[in-house]
Amino acid sequence: MGSAGLEQTKARSHINCAQPATRTWQRKFDDEGKKIELFSMTMNDMISIIPMVLKGLMINADQRGKGRDILYDPFRKWMDNCYRGLPLGGLGSGSIGRSYRGYFQHFQIFPALYEEKPILANQFSAFVSRPNGKSYSTVLAAPTADALKGVDKAAIGSWDWKLKEKNCTYHALFPRSRTVYDGEPDPEIKITCRQISPIIPHNLQGEQLTCCSFHIYGAKFWEHTCRCNIALYMG
Structure with missing residues (x-):
């Protein structure tokens, strides 16, 4: 290894x-x-988009006539959701959405096919035990009441849906995100879950994968002797 490579490895x-x-x-x-708000349009705005609307309806009618799924249905009622975080997956490969509250949602693997609702069976869970017999457990997500x-x-x-939301912070910077559980479920330790999607320079084929890797890091484990198990359930 040359000096440049050694310096890079050291850094x-x-x-x-x-x-x-x-x-x-x-x-x-x-x-x-921030809840999604309805917007209003002036008469001039409505008139200006008439050609686009007509063209879209004609394309949809043509696709339906050929027995194909349409890419966008303007009459479909979409789920009002303001909790979306960084999705899993590369570029042009579809994606699996993930909420900044820790759960998986909005599956979009094939064009025109969507699963918007959260899949509650797909969750990370943490189990912490100590030599003195104390134990803690929780699902590492906080779905809304709805x-x-x-x-x-x-x-x-x-399941143990008892995560204290105020102790958990989501950080996103494409193509990575980190979720920090500070004091959850054990009040004296910190768990970080890092998510990385396959964005590979000069490798378009490698980027077109609907997958990601998760890395789990723990802090304060040695200061407070304990055993921590993280499980990912996929239903």
Whole structure:
């Protein structure tokens, strides 16, 4: 290894992968976000978009006549959602959305096919145990009350949905994001989950993958003797 390579390796060895970048898009889990508001249009605005609307309707009618799915349905009621974070996946490959509140949502793998609702069975969970017999556990996500409506209380509803939202912070800087659980579930430790999507320079084929890697980092484990297990459930 040359001197330049050695210097580069030495510089990288000092990088703290659990530490979020200096400038990121940040949200606390208890942040309610900015609700989507309806907008109004003037008569001139409406007249100016008539050609575009007619062309779109003609294209949709043609696609339906050929038995194909249309790419955009202007009459579909879309889910009002202001909790979206950085999605999983590369460029041009579809994506799996992830909320800044920790859960997975908005699956879009194939054109015109969407799954907008949160998939509550897909979750990270943390289990912490100590030699003195104390133990802590929680799902590492904070779905809204609306998302938890109607779930089976004997199944998913019985999970440990007791995350303290004020202690959790989401950081996003494409193609990476980090979620920091400071004092969750154990009040004396910190867990960081790093998400990396495959954005590879000069490798378009490698970028077109609907996948990502997750890296889990822990802090204060040695100061407070404990055992921590992180599990990812995919339903």
